[in-house]
Amino acid sequence: MADDVPYLFRGVMPVETPSSVLVSSSKYLNNPRLREWLAMILLRRNGPDMPPPAEMYEFMGILDELRDYDRIEQMITDERKVNPEFDAWFAEGFHSTYTIEDFRQYDPGSLGGIFYTWITEGDYEIQITPWQEPKTQLEFYNLRAGQTHDFEHILTGGGFNFMGELVPYWYRLTNIFKHIKDPELAAELCTIYIFGSLRYTVRTILHYPQVWMTAVKCIEQGMKVGQASDALFMKKLEPAFHLPLEEARAALGVREAVFLDTHNEGMFWATDGKEQLLREAAE
Template sequence: MSTLSSIIDTDMNLSVTPELLKSLTPELLQIFTSPELLKGLQAFFSFIGNGVDIQGIFDLEDAFANQEVRAAQITYLKSIPEIAQIFEERYIGPTYNVEELIKLPEDSLGYAYASNIKAVNYPAGFYPKVEVLDDVSYYSLRMRQTHDIWHTVSGYGLTLFGGVGITVFQYAQNRDPLGAILLAGDILNNIKMHRDLDTYMLIVHEAYNVARQAKPFLAQKWEEAWEKPLAEWRAELNVAPVTYREPYLPLAAA
């Protein structure tokens, strides 16, 4: 384990001394004096060692909230007219009940989404709440609300390969810095675990291309058309079928 990762994994009151702070570059000083950035750094090291976890994702998202790269991402998103409209409206969407959605026709978005949620036993609104104060916090809330809808419509389901696919898909569509960090941590974890990276990179390549040819998911008001057939949503948004679904296994088991 590196010196830096050893430091951030211990009691900060004991580890961060005035002498240490004086020795840090401005970039590292910013990390060690920001609880959000420190938690984000801890999450990244955890991803390398143990794989991506949901709480770590939220910690990293908080770490990027006030960074210039997040502001640049929002500027890019608002340069797309239909997404700019969503930001202007601060569209949230009506509340819904998964038990009601599962009663919709089996070809509908609502049924497919509810089936995915129930299959992994996710509780409604499991993600941390976000108070909308600006464009960044609105983006964070909207993505937390609709992340699993993106899984459903893109075809990258709530599976091991689907997690990789949707991370790349969201990065490609939104230029989300969080996606770049998640991907980096996951690739490093795969190296550590001696997994087959060839299949992994096929998923990455395909997901990026599918996302770039699809229309903006962030601009969609999914909650107003749960009953619309999933196939119709995909056709309207120009979503190509997913090809690579194979798991990326340890090399010894391949």
């Protein structure tokens, strides 16, 4: 009888199939590589044998298997017909070829100067994926997303650490949906960010609850900036490199951004809590 079925389990309809393997209406659930990757990035503790950036490198190969590139290209083309700003951005097709040394010229408090300090002191590289001339609209979008990501940290207020990553992630997860008319296209453009952010949400609350509220604060800020700001992901940032940070934000239409210092929390997360344990032992 229906009354004997637990309330939360009501409505479940068993599906019969001759298949001997998992079959689902979701292409994501059907992919065994993605299922394994998700289990790893959601449930594991952090360790030096698998740095978080390597997780996303693996994910990009999985995403390639899942994407319908022809459909994405058509959605971009259709969006351009109804979204003049989006169309103008693609029509111009602007992308940069700068090097780290090009930023030495900028004053310390400018957008370019802050970037230069963070990049050189952190021993980062500007180009995290091999350079190639974009041949499709999606390739252009991905190229500019890679070129502007570090500046989005600065402009949205997210520090260059693993907790700080949540700020630009969630800025994009809201800002893109605000400025793209087709929600399906917006979702395709945000797939990387929603999967990437899962590492800093699920893993944090499971293993590093000491910094969970920092993660919440970063997500809140990213959403606030994304909802309040112009389409930053389509802006040409290069003309603002010389401007003081607040002037650069104003020129680019970035609003509600403040710097969140998450260095200690990011170190705690990255070192599996060992950094705090060592500090407490020293005291």
